[in-house]
Amino acid sequence: MAVDTTTSQPTATAAGGDTPARGPRRTAGTPGRLRLALGKHWYAWTLVAPVVIVIAVLVGYPLVQGLYLSTTDANDKNSEKQIGDFLHIPASYKNVGLSNYTDILFGAHTNFWARLGWTVTWTVSCVAVSFVIGLTLAIMLNRKVRGRSVYRTLLILPWAVPAFVSTFSWRFIMNNDRGFLNHALQALGLPTFDWLNDPTMAQISVVMVNVWLAFPFVMVAVLGGLQSIPGELYEAAEMDGANAWQQFWNITLPALRPISSTVILLSTIWTFNMFPVIFLLTNGGPGDETQLLVTAAYQKAFTGLRQFGESSAWGVLILLILVVFAVVYRRSLRKQGEVW
Template sequence: MAADTSQSVAKAAGEDAGKNSGAARGPRRATANGNPRPGRGLGRALATHWYAWAMVAPVVLVLGVIIGWPLVRGVYLSLTDANERNVSRTIGVRHIEATYEFVGLDNYTAVLGDPVFWQRLVWTVLWTVACVSITFVLGLALATMLNRQFRGRAAYRMALILPWAVPGFVSVFAWRFLFNRDNGILNKVLDGGGISAVPWLDDPTWAKFSVIAVNVWLGIPFMMVALLGGLQSIPGELYEAAEMDGARPWQRFRHITLPGLRAVSMTVILLSTIWTFNMFPVIFLLTRGGPGDSTEILVTQAFREAFIASPRDFAGSATWGVLILALLMIFALVYRRSLRKQGEVW
């Protein structure tokens, strides 16, 4: 009887082992964490997640039309000698075909060999670094203050976010009136204190200071809101434990606040850098790149080549645009690589 029972148990165990081994040899193998491995092939992915692809398809199509096609067209024009004299155009009932030709990398050679490009690049980098660093420091300071409980905090938040709600070109025109040398409010206030008028937009140095100040004023709300959200996500228990251990305010800020904001800070710095590098409205509407060309950055120079220069150089403008894109892509790749070395993978 005992022998029969032992044989039955052994037989059942053998059947279970066979089933388990057969299941292991099946198409859905288990991974180390117990989850089944995903099926291979694009067809299986489309069949499994067809609804997700259907939802994403309209967005991909729109982005391809409004971003992809202009980008490809711009790269192509940068390899030609297209200008307003040889592109296709219609005059009355007469249609003139395009006569521009493919010139390869000649435009890139000409732009990179032009001292103007390097002058614009140096000022663009200085302008970007100054704006982003000042905006980040002021935004962090304001976010730290608004993260505390005090009377009227909601009103202060609304007042500090207000520049973000106003359209950028409206804000720039308002600042242009404030900076007016003869009738501007700033010079009126200085005149009341016995200080001579400051040529805010008429002197190259003051003009650079003015455009940086306006761009910082426009960028602080975004930086403050993003960093404030990051501050509110840091557990309060960390500050309580550090305070009980005798950590001073600066030590708590250095060892808790800054590490807790690392992910948010890296993201907002990257976005702010890209936006500032291409901040066309502030420069063009405030100073028109002047006085002279002292505040001209790369993107305003590209605009000038296409719409202000005579004849309008579409190929040259496209070349400037492609170089701007290449510089930002290189910066983003280097930035991402540095984050991965620090353990911040995104």
């Protein structure tokens, strides 16, 4: 009788039975998976490729260049220059490691922590106030009121107008001598304020202007979330005797959590780096009272003896702060059961 040599190897059996136990499942490696994905979805990769290339050129390269410059002593004197058609001065800056970061964080004359404190205060104030205003207006516009479409259009205008146009308009309105705001207060018999030159009023003014620019985004996003909530939930709550506040607290807010969490994250990142409002309204003044981290980095790079290396280090620190915030914020949402 012939013996089948292909079964001469011992076969492992499962415990307590005669069925052979299955060995470890073999999976294709990462290169194999990548080739399979490229072969199966080549059209999708073809459509995405131009966007990836553009992002790599416009975002990736400047980011890498900024990281490199942050470890150098590059400034206006030792950078590469081209004077006319014949004189070329090569760059002479050198690598200094992490000294830019240590000077910014722990230097004797550093103002990083003061700027960070005001930036956090500014961000929290703007995001909180704009979210409350946007949520309130969204709830009002979600009801059937006469002229609702007109109100929606008018309330979106601050968001539609370019930020620099709105900021210049507010700068004129808040002018101490010729501004409309002080003239209106005088006409009402109320005290006037030096909106842009008094330290406290300047901080209040920049928050007001940024809230004016930010609340329409919150309103539009929240309004879309409100319209996706089934009306049957409110009808059932009314039958159970729930009042308007109970319906808002137990139905509206939980249903808006996915949208509101994303809105808060985006608003925080945008506000933290809101350069136009500060630069065009107060230019960081009076003194440094309204100076944000991003405007301080700009001044390092483009005023006086331009310090490109130190300014790049400021930019990297800003990026790290926002990345840490985004990671912590996302993890806290996951713990609460939110899904992104």
